[in-house]
Amino acid sequence: MYEVGARDGLQAESAVLSSGVKVAFVGRLVAAGLRAIEVSSFVSPRRIPQLADAEEVLAALDLDGDVRFPVLVPNLRGLERAMACDVREIAIFVSATETFARRNLNTSLDGALDMARPVVERANAAGMNVRGYVSMCFGDPWEGYVEPRTAAGVVGRVFDLGCSSVSIGDTIGVATPGAVGAVLKEIRNAKIEMSRLAMHFHDTYGQALVNIREALSFDVREFDASAGGLGGCPYAKSATGNVATEDLVWMLHGLGVRTNVDLMSLVRTSVWMARHLGHPSPSRVVAALANVAGQRAET
Amino acid sequence: MYEVGARDGLQAESAVLSSGVKVAFVGRLVAAGLRAIEVSSFVSPRRIPQLADAEEVLAALDLDGDVRFPVLVPNLRGLERAMACDVREIAIFVSATETFARRNLNTSLDGALDMARPVVERANAAGMNVRGYVSMCFGDPWEGYVEPRTAAGVVGRVFDLGCSSVSIGDTIGVATPGAVGAVLKEIRNAKIEMSRLAMHFHDTYGQALVNIREALSFDVREFDASAGGLGGCPYAKSATGNVATEDLVWMLHGLGVRTNVDLMSLVRTSVWMARHLGHPSPSRVVAALANVAGQRAET
Numbered sequence: 001m002y003e004v005g006a007r008d009g010l011q012a013e014s015a016v017l018s019s020g021v022k023v024a025f026v027g028r029l030v031a032a033g034l035r036a037i038e039v040s041s042f043v044s045p046r047r048i049p050q051l052a053d054a055e056e057v058l059a060a061l062d063l064d065g066d067v068r069f070p071v072l073v074p075n076l077r078g079l080e081r082a083m084a085c086d087v088r089e090i091a092i093f094v095s096a097t098e099t100f101a102r103r104n105l106n107t108s109l110d111g112a113l114d115m116a117r118p119v120v121e122r123a124n125a126a127g128m129n130v131r132g133y134v135s136m137c138f139g140d141p142w143e144g145y146v147e148p149r150t151a152a153g154v155v156g157r158v159f160d161l162g163c164s165s166v167s168i169g170d171t172i173g174v175a176t177p178g179a180v181g182a183v184l185k186e187i188r189n190a191k192i193e194m195s196r197l198a199m200h201f202h203d204t205y206g207q208a209l210v211n212i213r214e215a216l217s218f219d220v221r222e223f224d225a226s227a228g229g230l231g232g233c234p235y236a237k238s239a240t241g242n243v244a245t246e247d248l249v250w251m252l253h254g255l256g257v258r259t260n261v262d263l264m265s266l267v268r269t270s271v272w273m274a275r276h277l278g279h280p281s282p283s284r285v286v287a288a289l290a291n292v293a294g295q296r297a298e299t
Numbered sequence: 300m301y302e303v304g305a306r307d308g309l310q311a312e313s314a315v316l317s318s319g320v321k322v323a324f325v326g327r328l329v330a331a332g333l334r335a336i337e338v339s340s341f342v343s344p345r346r347i348p349q350l351a352d353a354e355e356v357l358a359a360l361d362l363d364g365d366v367r368f369p370v371l372v373p374n375l376r377g378l379e380r381a382m383a384c385d386v387r388e389i390a391i392f393v394s395a396t397e398t399f400a401r402r403n404l405n406t407s408l409d410g411a412l413d414m415a416r417p418v419v420e421r422a423n424a425a426g427m428n429v430r431g432y433v434s435m436c437f438g439d440p441w442e443g444y445v446e447p448r449t450a451a452g453v454v455g456r457v458f459d460l461g462c463s464s465v466s467i468g469d470t471i472g473v474a475t476p477g478a479v480g481a482v483l484k485e486i487r488n489a490k491i492e493m494s495r496l497a498m499h500f501h502d503t504y505g506q507a508l509v510n511i512r513e514a515l516s517f518d519v520r521e522f523d524a525s526a527g528g529l530g531g532c533p534y535a536k537s538a539t540g541n542v543a544t545e546d547l548v549w550m551l552h553g554l555g556v557r558t559n560v561d562l563m564s565l566v567r568t569s570v571w572m573a574r575h576l577g578h579p580s581p582s583r584v585v586a587a588l589a590n591v592a593g594q595r596a597e598t
């Protein structure tokens with residue numbers, strides 16, 4: 001489990017939180033047993049005010065322990081900020097579709113890869129691991145359906161940049177298990193190792209868990225999720241963002257997978273965060289267990 | 300797809316609807332393409348006031364067409380009412396656990412089967428199909444975890460009563476794909492044909508779709524669902540009831556399964572029903588598509 005609540009989750013939330021709350025949030029995620037937590041993003045503070053305090057949050061964390069604390073980096077300037085914070089792992093992003101590259105990054109797909117290349121190279125030279133996100137692998141709001149071969153091709157090009165892992169993103173949550181299988185077959189045909197892949201599902205249409213189950217059958221072993229299902233989707237009108245870490249943990253535990261995550265601790269964290277954000281968690285598991293988990297310790 | 304919104308869904312809703320609204324609801328479900336719609340229940344009106352008007356609703360339907368309109372029947376008195384309405388298919392229910400039988404039916408598991416036997420026999424003698432529900436097949440609120448062999452044993456006994464199909468129920472929504480596989484393996488070992496099974500999942504922990512996907516891989520082909528995810532769960536504090544028909548249709552269409560269901564028509568029906576019930580649908584697909592589906596025709 002690769003926890004994206006503090007970055008992908010919070011960047012979509014309208015209530016701007018204090019750095020103290022964010023540090024407490026990350027601390028609680030660590031305490032609940034999560035071992036890969038994307039902390040923030042070095043995008044322009046004008047663009048995403050919620051994440052303008054990346055330096056402050058990072059300064060409070062133990063970056064030399066056994067928990068991975070990657071940070072999203074959009075360009076060389078972001079990489080410099082990350083290096084100044086002694087970050088050990090970064091993430092870069094491109095999209096599988098031309099339209100998204102134009103709309104979101106004001107460039108072409110080739111242009112986005114060209115922008116990312118020196119970031120990856122300099123980070124690798126500095127000994128950092130680099131994760132690549134490929135968004136819109138199953139569909140985007142403008143082009144609609146994305147060909148599995150197109151998505152797999154972009155994933156291959158992101159590995160070629162020098163990324164150690166790539167997260168295949170269903171940014172608008174339109175994937176179903178059939179589409180997941182189709183993309184993963186193309187990737188397998190391209191001789192990319194499944195152990196280097198992650199998948200990133202949004203739960204817009206309630207398909208995230210069944211998509212993860214499909215990917216598990218292809219031996220994909222890393223999945224992005226956000227505590228409490230934090231984060232809406234900026235490109236589709238819906239209340240649901242990333243798949244909730246709690247829902248994923250529930251499924252994995254039911255499948256007999258050991259996660260070392262304390263589910264009740266995570267549920268209490270999401271209930272606590274929901275109070276800060278002013279709206280309830282969309283996670284089914286949080287809703288079902290909020291009363292059971294007990295909240296006395298929180299108030 | 301076996302639609303249970305008008306029965307299992309509405310019986311858990313606190314807003315009591317007029318018979319006219321229920322008839323309109325069933326009519327819209329038919330128009331959207333559903334071909335098996337459980338209409339109501341002949342339980343005591345004191346017990347479930349919402350379904351006290353079963354006769355009135357049935358009187359408005361075409362029971363001789365190609366749409367199945369089964370009705371739940373708890374006892375011989377209920378069967379007489381069903382026969383008086385010219386119902387062609389009924390459903391009976393037992394539970395996989397002793398405690399639920401005691402709490403819900405004030406009898407033992409054997410006692411519940413003994414109560415159901417003459418109902419099934421008389422219905423079969425009158426040429427009716429009988430569906431058996433086995434609830435709490437994965438866990439119940441009192442005994443907790445249910446052994447797969449126990450659940451499979453009760454399913455076998457319900458077939459022995461003379462039921463033509465049996466719906467395996469996860470009434471409190473605790474099942475995960477691992478548990479689904481375990482129960483279905485026991486049932487396969489017992490030489491029960493998968494084509495005679497249905498499965499009934501609640502989405503309390505968000506696992507309903509992934510459980511259905513698992514059951515599909517065992518060749519189970521009938522799944523209970525309720526339009527808009529209608530219905531809470533009376534035994535677990537949570538907002539979510541049956542898996543939403545819309546969420547299931549979205550997954551099936553993505554898997555390339557033809558359902559003949561008009562998804563947008565179904566979404567508009569659930570938006571319309573949500574106004575009658577006074578709360579929004581918990582379905583992810585309804586939330587995501589409500590704006591797209593257009594609601595002008597509804598107002």
